[in-house]
Structures are given as C-alpha cells and as structure tokens.
Amino acid sequence: MTVLYIGNHTSSSKGYAAMARQIIKNGGNTFAFFTRNPRGGKAKAIDETDIQNFLVLAQENHFGKIVAHAPYTLNACAAKEELRTFARETFADDLRRMEYTPGNYYNFHPGSHVGQGSEIGIQKIAEILNDVLTEEQTTTVLLETMSGKGTEVGRNFEELRKILNLVEKKSKMGICLDTCHVWDGGYDIVHDLDGVLNDFDHIIGLERLKAIHLNDSLNDCGSHKDRHARIGERKIGMEALVRIIKHPALREIPFILETPNDDSGWTEEIHVLKEAFYK
Template identity: 40%
Template sequence: MLKIGSHVSFSGKGLLNAAEEAVSYGSSTFMIYTGAPQNTRRKAIEKQFVEEGKSVMTEHGINEIVVHAPYIINLGTYKDDKFEFAVRFLQEEIRRTSYLGVKNIVLHPGAFTEKDVEYGINRIAEGLTLVLDGVKDTEVNIALETMAGKGTEVGRKFEEIAQIMDKVADNRKLTVCMDTCHLHEAGYDIIHDFDGVLEQFDQTIGLDRLAVVHLNDSKNFSGAGKDRHAPVGAGLIGFEAISYIVNHEKIRHLPLVLETPWISKEKGKERPMYAAEIALLQGDVESRLGGDFLDHVERLEFFFRKHEVDPRDFVVKTWEVLKTDAKAKKEDGREPIERLYDMVKEERLLTQLSEEEVNHRLVGWFASKQILHS
C-alpha cells in the first residue's frame, strides 16, 4: 500500500491531534513540525501526547511519519551568531524527532545570502558536521530537501546536494527529500521524463539516499525558481505526471507527503484538498469518498465538455495568462480552481455542496480521464 499523507498540525495535543487530523484525510503517513516553523517556542516534547498519538497511528496502520525542521534554521549563513543558533536549534529538533521515534527530519539546506554558492555549500557542510557530531546518540537522519532555486538557497541542483554530502566526513545519516514542485521549478523535466530525472539523481547522489518525497503541483512553469505550490492537478505539473511519480516502482515505498495549499474564495475560510488528493492518488476514490463523488465529477465533466473546457488545457492556459499578461492578471487574477468554481456556481450545479466540497470535486475533475475512463 502507498504511504500518502499530508502536512498536519502539531498544536494542541501534539502528536494525538496530528494523527487524528491525518486520519481524517485518509492518510497513511504524515509530516509535522514539532513547533511553529518560524520561531523557537517549543513545548516539552514529553508533554505532546506522544503515546496517545502513536496509539491512533497503530490503529490506522500508520507506521512511518516525517518531521520537518523549522524554516528559521539557515546553516548557509556567514553570520557566526546565526550559524551557531542554527546548529544548536537543529540539534534540539533532532532530539525531539528522536523522542517521537521518527527516522527522518527534512531540512532546507540553507541560503548563502550575501556570499556565493560555493561558500554556501562549504558552510552548510560545516554546519551539518557539527550538528551530527552533537547527536550521535540518535538514529535520526537529516533529509536535505531539493530546492526550487528561489533567492540564494542552496540545493536547486542534485550536484549541490551531492557536494554538501561529500564534504561531511561521516555522512551516513544524510538522506534526501525530493520535492516535485521544487524539481519542476528548478528545471528538471519531471512531467515528460521522470525516469531520466531519477537516473540523474541516482548517478549524482544515489537512490539509496532518497528517503522522503513531497508531492506538490506548481503555479509556475518549469525553471521559474519561485517555489509556489498548487493543489494536485491545478498546477503546471498536472495530475497525470504526479500520479506517475507516486506509482513509480522506485518511489512508491517512500513516505509521500502533500504540502498543497488550502484554498477558498473567502479569506480566512481556506480548507485543504488533502482528502480528495489522497484518494485520487491512492486510486480508491469510491471506497474513500463514495459513489456520489464520482457522480458529481461525471456531472462536472459533462458540463465542462459541453463548454469545450479541457482540464489540462484550461489550467495551462490560465497560468499562461496570469504569468505573461500583467494587465489581464490585474483585471482578473483568479487562479484556475477559482475560475472553475465560479463557472459551476453560475450554472447552479452542485448547489447542495459547500465550497470545500465543490473544490474537492474540481480536483477530482482534473483526474477525470484517469478515474472515469480507466
């Protein structure tokens, strides 16, 4: 069985809340931050309802989860005080991860800021060496995440991650987290040649180092280097390509984690698409979401086909306008799902459903060629 889940909240009752939220989406894995990703405030890990959370995980067959390190850790900085903080704080996060019994903590390698990429690679390797030297009593791996190339971040190319690893004397606890949005925006052709990308990864780093995959569609075209996630199918990677990745024989055994955005036309009422995305990628929509879900997707397909709207073409053309025509974007900056939702409401289709439920069915419509005609 595939291990597909999402990023979930660790607030409130810690691991218990996280596990229960993950189960509500139909997850078979999940990812957490052990505290807010943008600050240092942390509750004692011993008070985070760990055993209760593990009990829920066991009950629902979840046997592997992932921790993500805070964004405020930057091992690439040239400022000594910030570097020392990054090393110390990452060590603390690794100890918290170890207490949870989790084997991989995902880390953005770092940014070189006012220096250059060579400096960044060397500085990150120096930091990782110090970090690992201070947590030898744990079994936690640091999974370096492939990055999109935004700003001065390091890790946009496999070669950069390989160089970091090579410069860490004892690198046995270094693994890799592959992010689909980041790969796409870094210029890797995961849409048409994911096999080739995996081969390049294997030759440069080694597939034995691949430990986690982040599943995200992208709001940008290949090579944009901006790191903007989209719901599965609503971006420029597309459902078909992400489904191929999920089911790839060299990927499918790993924890596959969604970090797709929560959406709503009304600010403050955003909701996740995780339940629909997980069911679609698992290939068990009817058993998870019910026959009515498929009936609704079929109604949407009939409606959009009548108006000559193709899922993939519509998404690509909408993003083309939003990315290349500043005037059109200013006049109508609605993203693909927003536009489709407005068409559905104007036609008074599925009026018995909430906005969240309609959006779930629109995500299903992006995959309609696979789930209705397979």
C-alpha cells in the same frame, strides 16, 4: 502488497496524537509537521503521554515514517554568525526531541548563502551537520531539493551531493525531493521522469531518497520561483503526479502534500491519489 504512504503537512500545536487522528480522518497514513513555529522560537514541551498515544495510533493504523520539518528561519549557511548559532542550537534541540519518536525523518531547507557563494554555503551547511549529528541518533536528516530562487543552496542534485560529500556521518543523511521545487528548478518530471530519477541516482543515489513533497506548481519548468499548487491543477498536472507515486523506484516512501489547502481539500487529494495508485 505495495502500500502508498501519503499524508499532508499538519499543525503540531495540538500534539502528536491529535495530528495522527486528523491525518487518519483525512485518509492518510503519514504526515509532516513543524517541530516549532515555522518562523522559529521555542519548541513546545514534549508530552510523553501524548507521544505514547501517538505511537499506539501509528501502529494500529500502519503508519509509514513521519517527516518533521525544521523552521524556515534555520539557515545553516547564513553570513551572520548569530544566525548560524540559532541554526546549530535549533538543529541539536530538534534532533534530541525526535528521539521520542525514533526512526523517523527530519527535513530542512539547506539555506541561502546570501551572497557568499554556493561553495561557501555548502561548506557551512556541512560544518553544522558535522556539529550536530551523532552516532546514537535514530533520525535520518533530509536535505530538501530547492527551486533555486535567490541564493538558495540545493538548487540542483550536484549541490546536494557536495554537501553529502562533506558530511562525516553519511549514514544519518538522506534527501527529500519536492516535486514543485525540482520542476521549478529545471528538472522535467512531466516529460522525462525516468531521466530525472536516473540523474538523481547517478549523482546522489536513489537509496538516499527517503521522502517526497508531492505538489503541483504554478510555474513553468525552470522558473526558479517555488509556487506550490493543488494536485493536478497547474503546470505539472495529475497524470505526471500519478506517475510519480506509482513509479517502481519510489515505492513505500512517504509522500507529503504541501498544497495550498485545508483538511477537506487534502482529504479529497488523498482520496484521488489513493484511488489512482491502487487502480
């Protein structure tokens, strides 16, 4: 039987086991979390007892892969070298910490080139990835698709492909597709989902699509604004989002809700989407 792995972005402040218990309560079987404060700073110490409790809960409740998220302040293509040093050190530290929960995903925003140009930004992102990726790691690092606001790198599939081309340890890399971001970036997933996925497959390869951030959007296609909305309430709509979770090319990868919600709202969204998926 095909399984829908769905959950929401949750707070890591209470530990892995607490995150798992909350997601189970919400009706989910995966989740995303920040490895540290989204605005940066030192990560909370790993509690190995907490990790073991989480691993038991995940196995008992048939969890899919979980998706860690780097802090927003990690900019691998920053113009200032001290910011790139922070990105490199945070990246390396987070990847070490991820090995306590082996075989999962670590997602990050490629960054903003802040006027240097996308080609220089792409080169700088690949340089840091080549510095921090190791043969021994079991974690797959995911580049996130971006909406193209400001000087963001990763505004289209071609830019993500260029980064991957420069990464030496390609087997450690994948993509997280954000539905709001690609819609705002100009990919019409409402009227031409198959066409968008075909483009992705031709440019990047569907085998590299490891996770999806499932969000509606406040804006029209191609707005380049990145404004998330609750499932089915705005421009993408419920029918299109259900087509995404049911698409045969996207089966059994984690879907993460990053909608503007609380736990009761995510519980309702998970219930509605699971009901539609298994209908």
